Amino acid sequence: MMRGILMRKALEKAMLMHAMLMRAMLMRGRRMGGAITRRVAPALLLAAAAQPLRAQWVTTFETFYLAAPHNWTFRNSYQSADRLFNAFDYGHAILYETLWRKPGAPAAELEVRIYDRLTKQVLVRPPSVPLEEVAIEPMYARLAPEAKAMFDWSHVLHRQIYDVLADERLDGAAKDAEVARLIAYYKTRPDLTFSSKPKSMELMQEQPYSLAFRQKYPKFNGLIWGYHWFQVGLYEPLLVGTTSEERQAGVRRTVARFWQMLTDVPRTLPHQMPMTAAIAPQFAARYPEAAIIFDNLHSMHDVVSDILTNPSVPRNRKRAEIIRAARMFRDDTSYVMPVAAWRVMSLEMGVENMGGPAVGFDVALPTPTVSYGAVMQHDRQTGRMTGMTVGTMTVDHAGMSHGTPATPAAVDHTGMNHGAPAAPSTAATVSAAVDHAGMDHGPPAPAAASVTASSIVLLQKRLLADSVIRRRVMADTSLRRMLLQQADGLGERERVELRTLLTPARP
Amino acid sequence: MMHISIGVSGAVLLAVVSAPVQAQTDYYNTDAGRPVLMEDAYALERRGFELQVAPLRLTRSRAGVYTWGVEPELAFGIFNRTQVEIGMPVAQVDQRAGGGLGISGVEISALHTLNVETSIPAFAIAADLLLPVGRFGPPRTYVSLKGIMTRTFPAFRVHVNAQYTLGSSVTNATGAPIGAAAQNIEVSRWVAGAAVDRALPLRSLLMTAELYARQPIVVGGSVELNTGAGVRYQLSPRWAMDAGVGRALSGDDHAWFLTGGGAYAFGLPWRAR
Numbered sequence: 001m002m003r004g005i006l007m008r009k010a011l012e013k014a015m016l017m018h019a020m021l022m023r024a025m026l027m028r029g030r031r032m033g034g035a036i037t038r039r040v041a042p043a044l045l046l047a048a049a050a051q052p053l054r055a056q057w058v059t060t061f062e063t064f065y066l067a068a069p070h071n072w073t074f075r076n077s078y079q080s081a082d083r084l085f086n087a088f089d090y091g092h093a094i095l096y097e098t099l100w101r102k103p104g105a106p107a108a109e110l111e112v113r114i115y116d117r118l119t120k121q122v123l124v125r126p127p128s129v130p131l132e133e134v135a136i137e138p139m140y141a142r143l144a145p146e147a148k149a150m151f152d153w154s155h156v157l158h159r160q161i162y163d164v165l166a167d168e169r170l171d172g173a174a175k176d177a178e179v180a181r182l183i184a185y186y187k188t189r190p191d192l193t194f195s196s197k198p199k200s201m202e203l204m205q206e207q208p209y210s211l212a213f214r215q216k217y218p219k220f221n222g223l224i225w226g227y228h229w230f231q232v233g234l235y236e237p238l239l240v241g242t243t244s245e246e247r248q249a250g251v252r253r254t255v256a257r258f259w260q261m262l263t264d265v266p267r268t269l270p271h272q273m274p275m276t277a278a279i280a281p282q283f284a285a286r287y288p289e290a291a292i293i294f295d296n297l298h299s300m301h302d303v304v305s306d307i308l309t310n311p312s313v314p315r316n317r318k319r320a321e322i323i324r325a326a327r328m329f330r331d332d333t334s335y336v337m338p339v340a341a342w343r344v345m346s347l348e349m350g351v352e353n354m355g356g357p358a359v360g361f362d363v364a365l366p367t368p369t370v371s372y373g374a375v376m377q378h379d380r381q382t383g384r385m386t387g388m389t390v391g392t393m394t395v396d397h398a399g400m401s402h403g404t405p406a407t408p409a410a411v412d413h414t415g416m417n418h419g420a421p422a423a424p425s426t427a428a429t430v431s432a433a434v435d436h437a438g439m440d441h442g443p444p445a446p447a448a449a450s451v452t453a454s455s456i457v458l459l460q461k462r463l464l465a466d467s468v469i470r471r472r473v474m475a476d477t478s479l480r481r482m483l484l485q486q487a488d489g490l491g492e493r494e495r496v497e498l499r500t501l502l503t504p505a506r507p
Numbered sequence: 508m509m510h511i512s513i514g515v516s517g518a519v520l521l522a523v524v525s526a527p528v529q530a531q532t533d534y535y536n537t538d539a540g541r542p543v544l545m546e547d548a549y550a551l552e553r554r555g556f557e558l559q560v561a562p563l564r565l566t567r568s569r570a571g572v573y574t575w576g577v578e579p580e581l582a583f584g585i586f587n588r589t590q591v592e593i594g595m596p597v598a599q600v601d602q603r604a605g606g607g608l609g610i611s612g613v614e615i616s617a618l619h620t621l622n623v624e625t626s627i628p629a630f631a632i633a634a635d636l637l638l639p640v641g642r643f644g645p646p647r648t649y650v651s652l653k654g655i656m657t658r659t660f661p662a663f664r665v666h667v668n669a670q671y672t673l674g675s676s677v678t679n680a681t682g683a684p685i686g687a688a689a690q691n692i693e694v695s696r697w698v699a700g701a702a703v704d705r706a707l708p709l710r711s712l713l714m715t716a717e718l719y720a721r722q723p724i725v726v727g728g729s730v731e732l733n734t735g736a737g738v739r740y741q742l743s744p745r746w747a748m749d750a751g752v753g754r755a756l757s758g759d760d761h762a763w764f765l766t767g768g769g770a771y772a773f774g775l776p777w778r779a780r
Contacts, residue, residue: 056625064555067774132535135706184779
């Protein structure tokens with residue numbers, strides 16, 4: 001109480017001094033002549049007003065997409081998938097418009113009313129042409145036109161790469177050359193270009209405003225992550241397919257997979273932001289720059305949602321925060337991590353938590369191994385997981401079953417030591433970054449005691465020699481982590497052999 | 508002879524009143540005359556072209572004289588927020604007004620968007636040069652300057668346009684043969700008005716309506732009040748279609764017009780250096 005009184009007194013004293021100063025200035029002004037005061041006062045007012053006005057004077061502009069023979073090929077060849085992208089445009093735009101225009105609206109506005117409209121109408125009967133997003137989000141576009149232009153420009157790149165990969169007239173080398181040309185064209189607008197350096201998840205998840213959106217609107221957030229899964233995931237069947245028919249079938253499967261994600265939300269929606277290197281590894285290996293740009297783009301989508309949702313960012317600061325975040329996503333210095341670390345981080349986040357791989361998946365959706373929207377921390381140099389600040393692991397590692405749906409109850413991991421950063425490691429020797437020493441893994445299976453180390457290695461080698469099994473194991477970070485832990489108890493030679501088999505292939 | 512002057516004035520009207528065509532690709536970015544005269548403050552995308560392929564316009568004066576016009580135009584986003592455009596309206600005038608097919612001048616224009624809308628409205632400036640080319644072309648070169656403002660609200664947009672044409676007024680109004688009858692020009696000394704539009708974004712459709720006043724450049728001409736309405740529709744990523752109707756509410760002519768057309772968008776080839 002005494003402290004409060006002292007502070008109030010100090011404040012009063014400061015105000016008094018300020019008033020005296022102003023008075024002295026006015027008196028001086030009068031002595032110098034009223035004319036000067038009359039001139040100076042409006043000038044001061046103008047100067048004060050000029051700062052916010054200058055901040056609002058925006059001169060961004062649009063550039064036409066790269067004209068090429070492959071323009072709109074994807075639209076013509078994969079109509080149903082292409083139309084979903086048009087519907088996604090609407091989903092992104094209506095989200096921002098609602099968050100900005102209806103800050104006090106109940107969560108049901110987005111979680112129920114708009115979500116239902118999107119999933120039961122717009123996605124079911126998607127528009128036939130790309131939408132003009134500014135017509136959907138006019139007030140948001142007024143708030144941050146620079147950020148909107150960044151999204152638009154990157155969406156153009158997104159779409160043009162589908163065109164290239166869908167163009168049956170182009171062979172592999174020609175596709176590579178065209179993607180390189182598209183990226184070069186994209187970079188002709190440095191004022192709009194997302195950095196092609198990977199950014200740590202700290203930029204997205206550990207800012208003062210972070211997580212507000214996923215926590216208040218988990219279903220809608222999951223839907224947006226589902227969109228992002230589809231947007232980057234769809235590159236994979238176009239790349240993996242070796243014939244037109246295979247590509248068509250692959251795209252159809254990926255489209256069906258997206259719909260599968262909407263069957264029991266939010267359980268079936270991604271629990272983490274889909275990372276391109278995890279869900280579309282072939283695309284990320286072949287076009288890493290594009291993959292990084294898209295991950296940064298999708299991160300910024302989440303950041304804008306958080307800024308707009310979080311009431312701790314005052315309304316008159318929303319624009320400034322969005323512009324600040326946009327600048328950090330454009331530059332090549334903020335929160336940057338090595339490309340190898342980005343790959344490791346993407347895998348450590350767990351593809352099963354992102355909706356699973358975009359091709360070669362099981363009939364059932366993968367079971368997430370973390371609670372919805374969990375925040376993992378990663379070493380920025382290695383990408384290895386160092387801890388989890390929000391959320392929990394959700395599977396019992398003693399008896400993991402990836403074929404069944406996740407149970408809502410999270411396992412109590414209080415005994416886990418997530419705080420200590422993992423020792424530096426290369427991607428080639430990635431092992432479990434989490435100290436599971438405190439975990440109760442339950443008693444070992446009776447049969448396990450009788451199995452020798454060499455027979456374990458032999459068995460695992462045989463299993464991992466099967467490319468399908470290996471791909472699935474690699475896609476399941478928890479399973480892979482367990483196998484790596486198991487390898488720790490083996491002899492040097494066996495450990496190296498097993499680790500080699502469990503190391504992601506380098507591009 | 509009155510018919511002649513009315514018919515020809517309609518032809519020149521095509522060239523001038525609807526002249527400052529600021530083409531843009533999609534349905535949401537309005538162009539002057541497509542379908543209404545008032546337009547938004549945004550220039551064509553940088554490196555983008557737009558070809559107004561067959562924008563038709565039918566005008567009927569109170570005296571029953573019909574004028575058909577086709578206004579092929581090509582616009583190009585030449586610089587950041589800046590477009591240039593060239594157009595050559597062609598008119599077919601009713602037989603009662605002397606009849607005939609002819610060019611109604613050549614128009615070269617430029618539009619520069621000053622800023623993108625935030626809490627500040629979007630502003631643009633434009634300049635038009637109408638050259639005395641063709642049978643129905645104006646008697647001399649006219650230069651017009653224009654200011655545009657666009658303000659967006661949650662449910663609609665408002666576009667305010669104001670244009671002023673430099674050059675001396677014309678006194679010779681009627682009674683001349685066709686060539687000279689172009690003296691009875693419909694070049695406006697000034698045009699000022701506003702349009703309101705509302706989009707249906709999922710249908711890629713824009714509905715628009717306008718009200719504007721214009722002062723003919725003819726000495727003694729009375730101020731006309733005009734209205735118009737129309738729609739723009741995105742048919743495909745490259746094609747935007749439009750249709751509209753309008754009428755002069757006051758003035759000497761009380762003409763009606765119908766318009767419809769399509770614009771095709773394409774880009775400039777590019778190669779990395």
